[in-house]
Amino acid sequence: MAFLRFQVSALMPVPPERVYRAWLNSRSHSAMTGGVARVNARVGAPFTAWDGYIRGRTLTLEPNRRIVQAWRTTEFADTEPDSRLEIRFAPHGAGTRVTIRHTHLPPHGMIYRQGWIDAYFTPMQAWFAR
Numbered sequence: 001m002a003f004l005r006f007q008v009s010a011l012m013p014v015p016p017e018r019v020y021r022a023w024l025n026s027r028s029h030s031a032m033t034g035g036v037a038r039v040n041a042r043v044g045a046p047f048t049a050w051d052g053y054i055r056g057r058t059l060t061l062e063p064n065r066r067i068v069q070a071w072r073t074t075e076f077a078d079t080e081p082d083s084r085l086e087i088r089f090a091p092h093g094a095g096t097r098v099t100i101r102h103t104h105l106p107p108h109g110m111i112y113r114q115g116w117i118d119a120y121f122t123p124m125q126a127w128f129a130r
Contacts, residue, residue: 003105004109005101005103006105007099007100008099008100008113008117009098010117011096011097011125012096012128013094014096015091015094015095015096016064016091017063019096019128020067020089024067025041026039033050033119033120033123033124034119035051035053042058043059044057047069050119054071056071057070064089065089065090066089068085068086069084069085069087071085075108076106083104084102084104085101086101086102098124102116
């Protein structure tokens with residue numbers, strides 16, 4: 001099976017440590033995306049986001065720089081393996097460039113490219129700007 005991949009990025013108007021902390025905090029993650037999240041800032045910990053639509057576990061944490069997760073949605077077939085999500089946080093002026101590298105996606109996986117923009121980047125920019 002050939003796996004799909006893509007990369008998207010956006011600027012956030014706050015420093016990397018603030019975005020990183022919010023991503024790994026259930027209350028902040030829920031507030032910045034608009035969907036309920038259960039997140040734990042621990043390698044090996046399971047997580048859910050967007051009211052249970054997304055789930056997985058955290059594989060790597062590099063504080064304020066990088067998060068790697070095994071990731072899937074309710075649209076994945078039971079026979080499809082988890083995809084791999086890498087979130088990078090890089091200083092950019094007074095803010096942060098957040099880059100999502102999503103790899104090992106099944107054939108329907110390109111739908112998530114626009115999903116990251118609409119369901120994460122756009123509401124995150126508004127939440128951090130307030």
